[in-house]
Amino acid sequence: QKEVEQNSGPLSVPEGAIASLNCTYSDRGSQSFFWYRQYSGKSPELIMSIYSNGDKEDGRFTAQLNKASQYVSLLIRDSQPSDSATYLCAVKGVPSNTGKLIFGQGTTLQVKP
Amino acid sequence: NAGVTQTPKFQVLKTGQSMTLQCAQDMNHNSMYWYRQDPGMGLRLIYYSASEGTTDKGEVPNGYNVSRLNKREFSLRLESAAPSQTSVYFCASSDGQGANEQFFGPGTRLTVL
Numbered sequence: 697q698k699e700v701e702q703n704s705g706p707l708s709v710p711e712g713a714i715a716s717l718n719c720t721y722s723d724r725g726s727q728s729f730f731w732y733r734q735y736s737g738k739s740p741e742l743i744m745s746i747y748s749n750g751d752k753e754d755g756r757f758t759a760q761l762n763k764a765s766q767y768v769s770l771l772i773r774d775s776q777p778s779d780s781a782t783y784l785c786a787v788k789g790v791p792s793n794t795g796k797l798i799f800g801q802g803t804t805l806q807v808k809p
Numbered sequence: 810n811a812g813v814t815q816t817p818k819f820q821v822l823k824t825g826q827s828m829t830l831q832c833a834q835d836m837n838h839n840s841m842y843w844y845r846q847d848p849g850m851g852l853r854l855i856y857y858s859a860s861e862g863t864t865d866k867g868e869v870p871n872g873y874n875v876s877r878l879n880k881r882e883f884s885l886r887l888e889s890a891a892p893s894q895t896s897v898y899f900c901a902s903s904d905g906q907g908a909n910e911q912f913f914g915p916g917t918r919l920t921v922l
Contacts, residue, residue, distance in 0.1 A: 728909060730910065730911075732913075738915075738916075739899055739913040739914060739915050739916050740852070740899070740913050741913070742910055742911070742912065745910055784851075784852070786911075788909055795840045795857070795859060795903050795905045795909040795911075796842075796854060796857060796867070797909070797911055799851050799852040800851065801849070801850070801851035802851060
């Protein structure tokens, strides 16, 4: 069973702090990894993608990938109340020609003013 | 560009009624997907179309049919709605190549009484 696992939370952090969201996946052959943000009542929005081991930074967001440990994380620096949402981790399944993504159940982040 | 559009936004059906959810994308993407999202269950793939002219079952296809009308449009049909099909339905699309980032429509909130 191919799985993507996330802690459902809620993860509560004060405004200005670093929020750390974590995700593990079971298929060692996975090559592409994505983070989506979903506000309540809205659709998922792609915020980060990462394909190689290491860190990828985009503004206040940093995605980290460790394929050996089958672990991907998202760091949000200087967290703002507007970052309060559910964050979905997604992994491109193997075989990869179908384009299918496997989603975790999401982690709810609450940023308190 | 509108991206991915879905109609209708909301729908209430009675058990046994049928309906079709419409999805269209203007990004010239090859692949399109239908998901349902239920509390505590995350995003689950119903059907997908890797390219124009092809469709395949996802994780939860029972009770649904799909049509890839052309490259832009991918519809989801409920032939005989059941209360278990009460959910939020999202359509997504991707170029189907390489990293395969998926982009989501705004969703359809369906209630079956």
